[in-house]
Amino acid sequence: MPIDAARAVAAEPRSAEITWDHKDIQLYHLGLGAGTFQGQGQGQGQGSPATDPDELRYTLESRLHVLPSFATVAGAGMGVVGGLSAPGIDVDLAAVLHGGQTIRLHRPIPVRGRATSTSRVAAxxxxxxxxxxxxxxEAADEDGPLWTSDAQIFVRGEGGFGGERGPSARAEQPDREPDRVVERAVREDQALLYRLSGDWNPLHADPEFAKLAGFDRPILHGLCTYGITLKAVVDTLLDGDVTRVRSYSTRFAGVVFPGETLRIRMWAAADRVQVSVTAVDRDDAPVLADTIVEFS
Structure with missing residues (x-):
């Protein structure tokens, strides 16, 4: 059997040294569409110069702040790569989809860093x-823990082995109009740029591979949509202050194709923002659901 659950969970954690600097941060931000300011209100999608001060904090090394979702690609995403090659795990990449993602920040991510990343199959x-x-x-440097990242990986055709079904909690959408709605355009080459941060799955670039996986063309990385959404929340409701983010979780409810437009709805509370993301071009087809940004 390709997945031996007991062996995978019991396996020793794998550790690796990871490093990053301003170039990695800038490339990641550009992969999310940074450098094209798109406004804070619905319909404000025309953009403004890449030199807009609100965008330079993501693209100019002398003003750089690190969006917390960078944790998903730090060290070229070694945590997920290591997990998919763990003892007891032998799966076909064409059957793999990212089902959900959670990041918990222990402190702000520095622009330049060296850390130990320890990865394991938690369940x-x-x-x-x-x-x-x-x-x-889990990543930690000489000053202590930086972040904990949980990736929920959906592997088609590998169930039915008699294991636990696991949690199925859903975040009920508020019964009121959202506090903010913004739209973000996804460039045609967005996936090609984003994959330079380390996710080389051909599903996001190779049309023939995408067909094998059941799609008529390559799809955008779920983690790219994840990052685009966090940036929109930070820019719109957190005054651009990335250090206020404490945790960020989502469930990937549907795909995004490069060239589409995302509609991001936000409901604000005292210490959290609930978010839903849909694809404008496909009659608001769900993209991200059960999405929560906790902040200070």
Whole structure:
């Protein structure tokens, strides 16, 4: 059997040294569309110069702040890569989709860093026709913990082994109009740029591979949509202050194709923002659901 759940969870954690500097941060931000300011209100999508001060904090090394979702690609995403090659795990990449993602920040991510990333398979759940792998990676430097990242990986055709189904909590959408709605255009080459941060899955670039996975063309990385959404929340409701983010979780509810436009709805509370993301071009088809940004 390609997945041996007991062996995978019992395996020793894997550790690796990871480093990053301003170039990695800038490339990641550009992969999310930074450098094209798109306004804070619905319909404000015409953009303004890349030299807008609100965008320079993501693109200019002398003003750089690190969006917390960078944790998903630091060290070229070694946590997920290591998890998919862990003992007991042998899956076909064409059957793999990112089901959900959670990041907990222990302190702000520095612009330049060296850390130890420790990764393991935290859980394997049996969803019947599919399996869910929870791949956990924890990063710490000489000053202590930086972040904990949980990636929920959906593997089609690998369920039915008699394991636990796992949690199925859903965040009920507020019964009121959102406090803010913004739209973000996804460039045609967005996936090609984003994958330079380390996710080389051909599903996001190769049309033939995408067809093998059941799509008529390559799809955008779920983690790219994840980052685009966090940037929109930070810019719109947190005054551009990335250090206020404490945790960020989502469930990937649908795909995004390069060239589409995302509609991001936000409901604000005292210490959290609930978010839903849909694809404007496909009649508001769901993209991200059960999405929560906790902040200070």
């Amino acid at each position: 394997v759940y049996d969803k019947g026709k599919a399996a869910i792998l929870v791949l956990r990676s």
